[in-house]
Amino acid sequence: MRHPFWRLFVFVLVAVWPLFWLYQAWSFALGPDPGKVLVERLGLGALILLLITLSMTPLQKLSGWPGWMAVRRQLGLWCFAYGVLHLAAYAVFILGLDWSQLGVELRKRPYIIVGAIALLGLLLLALTSNRYSQRRLGKSWKKLHCLVYLILPLVLLHMLWIVRADLQEWTVYAVIGAALLVLRIPALMRRIPRVSGAAQKVQQK
Numbered sequence: 001m002r003h004p005f006w007r008l009f010v011f012v013l014v015a016v017w018p019l020f021w022l023y024q025a026w027s028f029a030l031g032p033d034p035g036k037v038l039v040e041r042l043g044l045g046a047l048i049l050l051l052i053t054l055s056m057t058p059l060q061k062l063s064g065w066p067g068w069m070a071v072r073r074q075l076g077l078w079c080f081a082y083g084v085l086h087l088a089a090y091a092v093f094i095l096g097l098d099w100s101q102l103g104v105e106l107r108k109r110p111y112i113i114v115g116a117i118a119l120l121g122l123l124l125l126a127l128t129s130n131r132y133s134q135r136r137l138g139k140s141w142k143k144l145h146c147l148v149y150l151i152l153p154l155v156l157l158h159m160l161w162i163v164r165a166d167l168q169e170w171t172v173y174a175v176i177g178a179a180l181l182v183l184r185i186p187a188l189m190r191r192i193p194r195v196s197g198a199a200q201k202v203q204q205k
Contacts, residue, residue, distance in 0.1 A: 025037070050148075114158045118154035129145075
């Protein structure tokens with residue numbers, strides 16, 4: 001396994017936040033409605049992890065360091081895990097596990113459906129992120145994983161529908177997401193310079 005300490009560092013760094021938030025909720029440090037805060041933080045964490053996952057390829061192209069790609073799959077799986085925790089926190093703290101209220105919630109808050117579609121897409125990507133699926137699906141594997149470019153707009157729409165009036169933070173994530181999607185255009189991706197390659201040219205001169 002390449003870059004084991006880097007992989008472990010990323011694992012610990014991402015795993016510790018839900019535990020820390022849970023501790024804050026237990027110690028009454030999240031205000032009068034800790035369940036709602038947990039739902040929001042886990043959802044935002046999933047979006048941030050999705051953006052970080054999409055940034056791994058441009059970072060690898062820019063730096064030439066393979067460590068970015070070594071943690072891309074792990075970050076993608078963590079993104080899905082945060083999404084599942086976000087849904088679980090919603091079911092426990094907002095619904096109170098009262099599934100009879102789900103229909104009412106869906107009518108009042110249709111953004112839940114958008115988030116659920118995005119989570120189903122992440123589930124599909126998580127289930128097929130292993131090498132067996134890559135071999136099994138062949139060339140179709142890359143086409144399938146292009147779903148991430150549809151999932152990101154759905155997650156941003158889900159968040160936009162929730163924040164509504166307070167658009168400042170959402171705009172930051174939307175601009176970053178748009179930039180990452182634009183960078184995935186093949187013509188632009190090929191034009192991203194490699195720092196390592198540029199350094200070699202300077203040394204040759």
